[in-house]
Amino acid sequence: MFGYKKTDGSDIYPWPVVIFIILSILSILFLAPTVGILLSSIKTTKDIALGELWTIPSELYFGNYVEVLDNPAVGQYFINTLLVTVPATFASIVLGSLAGYVFAKLPFRGSEILFLILVSGMFFPPQVILIPLFRLFNSIGLIDTLWPIFLVHTALGIPICSLLMRNFFSTIPAEVREAAILDGANEWQILTRIALPLSLSALAVLATLQFTWIWNDFLWPLIFTQSDEKRTIMIGIVNLRGQYTVAWGVQGALSLVASLPTIIIFLFFQRYFIKGMTMGAVKG
Amino acid sequence: MRGPSWSPRNKAGMERDRRFWRIVLLTPPLLVFAVLIVWPLLSSFYYSFTNWNGFSSNYQFVGLSNFQKIWTDRLFFQATINTIIWMVSALLLPTLLGLVLALLLDSKVRGRKFFKTIFYLPICLSAIVVGQIWIWIYQPNWGLLNTLIEEITGDRFRYAWLAKPDSALFSVIIAWSWQQTGLSMVIYLAGLTAIPSEILESSASEGATTWKRIWYIIIPLLVSSTTVVIALSLINSLKGFDILYVMTGGGPFNSSDTLAMHMYNESFKKYLIGYGSSISVVLFLIALIIIGIYFRQLRKVDQIYG
Structure with a gap:
């Protein structure tokens, strides 16, 4: 999972694994807002009001x-x-x-x-x-x-x-x-x-x-x-x-x-x- | 197809034909541009010297009094300060983050295409949708930010980020930066691919460390990309209206008012069209200065790097 392709870039930039982990964390941060909208759309208003907007839903709700x-x-x-x-x-x-x-x-x-x-x-x-x-x-x-x-x-x-x-x-x-x-x-x-x-x-x-x-x-x-x-x-x-x-x-x-x-x-x-x-x- | 006037030896005839086609092809775009962009631009200058309210057919020429009013308008002063804060932070945050992301992605890390898509995706969302998303992040009762802070500290935390004058503008800037980072990232990525690999390889063989290489070789070579990124973010942030309109509407208490927002309020809420026009003229002049610097820098960069 943390491998990297041996290309000409690899000797210029060290630690491909570290870079991969940093990018993964950043991309989760970047994706979070968009995912939030997606999650909200499959939840009931009640669930959101109870503070459940940002959690993975147990069931999908398509009413919205x-x-x-x-x-x-x-x-x-x-x-x-x-x-x-x-x-x-x-x-x-x-x-x-x-x-x-x-x-x-x-x-x-x-x-x-x-x-x-x-x-x-x-x-x-x-x-x-x-x-x-x-x-x-x-x-x-x-x-x-x-x-x-x-x-x-x-x-x-x-x-x-x-x-x-x-x-x-x-x-x-x-x-x-x-x-x-x-x-x-x-x-x-x-x-x-x-x-x-x-x-x-x-x-x-x-x-x-x-x-x-x-x-x-x-x-x-x-x-x-x-x-x-x-x-x-x-x-x-x-x-x-x-x-x-x-x-x-x-x-x-x-x-x-x-x-x-x-x-x-x-x-x-x-x-x-x-x-x-x-x-x-x-x-x- | 060969017409009589189409003998290629007929130089004068060819020049006449070229002139004919120039006019035929150039007239439609230039006409549309002149009527819908240039003429309104000049009209704005004209209105800025009047006290027109948008409805009545009689209005007076008031000279420079709108511009004098600007000097004493406390809200204009506030909006100018906010515009500067907005432009500077909208410049620094996405540019630096975009540069870091581009350098990381340039390392040919596995999955770079996937990462690039994720960082770039927000650009295709509208400011309205981005605003919506971030309103929820800042929502006091169940927003992501407060929820996270509560998780970490274990205490109840219900700060209303967008409703407090201290944090409203900066909260919108974060949302804006989130959307704009992808743009500076791709411009830097394009700049990075233009750097000849021999330069990097020779520096590696001479034993330069990665940090030194980035700092002394790569970043100086990215100077033209930086010029482009800086100009684009200044211009984009000067235009920034939609996201402020939906997230704060310039409030609370005008704490997140920018010039674009102020101009809209004066013109379409208070119907002070003349005064609104003079604010837009100021906006235009700021844009003109930035564009001037941009084109000059670009030419300078061209001369240095060919």
Whole structure:
């Protein structure tokens, strides 16, 4: 159990057993909060109130999940969140690919500066654009619809999508493009038939990142929606907390159900997720 | 497919085509970005000089009085102090822990993929869910923290971590750090894989101890990763709103108010849109300074390490 593989790392770092034990302890500490939510969701409110939340249950109780799935509001929150997350993820990647292609393959005088301005949009606190956007959408009657959330997430996704797509398109050899031009292809055809199919892994990175961020977002739906029918899942969790004040088990089940899409995506596309995080962080 | 204007010898025609496609491809993203990001940014600057309340159509231009108010606003002062505390601790805790985890994982220990997933998992959870989890850890009657303390000391312990001004902000910082550590860990891991193994091997053959090697060789070589981690955590913590909103709402008695939180309260609770805008302008300027330093450092690092 405490063995280690004899690799080139082993002579650089001594005591693999000690390191393994330290990592095991740390990972238990790190996992404890998440496990707590899982445990709460399979316990009755009474058990939790008696201080039994953090113990391994003797029997499984599924009443909390029944309660969550029976609640029609939860289904509506899910639909709303999907209706925002999927189109906004798609739209931001499309727009980012267009910009990224120009910055990578059709540079022009001043395009470096323009690119820098675009990318720095990634770093600004969203509070700075909040009030004017609220006013804009209010004046055209889109407050309390899903439209503003979709539009804002599309726009906010452009910086990171342009950055990653530009970096990826830059790695496509110039000869590939030149050959296509000699064959009579135009830029649109090169982008859609050559560059994008060669960039599937970058697209996967962005899809994973964008989906997770938009799904988990709280601020924009909080500002742009008012009625319960238009709320997204993260706002829904907070709202339902009022309804289930002391029903901690239901709250736990609710949090878990709401996190399920991003957890599944994370576990399946972990590689892409981590790649995106590290690539987005370092300069292109 | 071969169009008449597509003779590759036709240089001028090609340049005209390039210009055409630049405009066609670049217009949609730039238009969306300009309308939904740049224009609102500039508008915020404008509103920050007005006394608009969000409803009435007539409002006055009040010059710098919002910014003067900032100077005398006790809550703004408190929020600034808290933002600094929040940013510094949100910088130190996840960065140091992430570095330690990355160094441990870099030892090619068995099960490193599994460990990496565990440390990274919190990143994919929303701030709302993370807040929920940690509210329960700090819950006075049956929370994990108090339960553990009771187990260890054997005495009854019912401290309300999030409801006491002394501990509220720091309790949220711990929750935030728990979520953010995975991010600095992967950036450091990426930096570690970029270190050539010959450097490490030659230092090992020259008899450097592990500690010396980490301290004098590995950590200095991670300087560009550190720049990235520092900038990201500063920017992320400046944006930090959701987790404070759900865990404390800025309370108790504004003891965990940050600038982002204060801006939300002034704008959407008190409807002082003009004043809220001026707070957001201050936030923007802080972000701008950090980004400036970040890009400059990054360029410097590039020059040193090629």
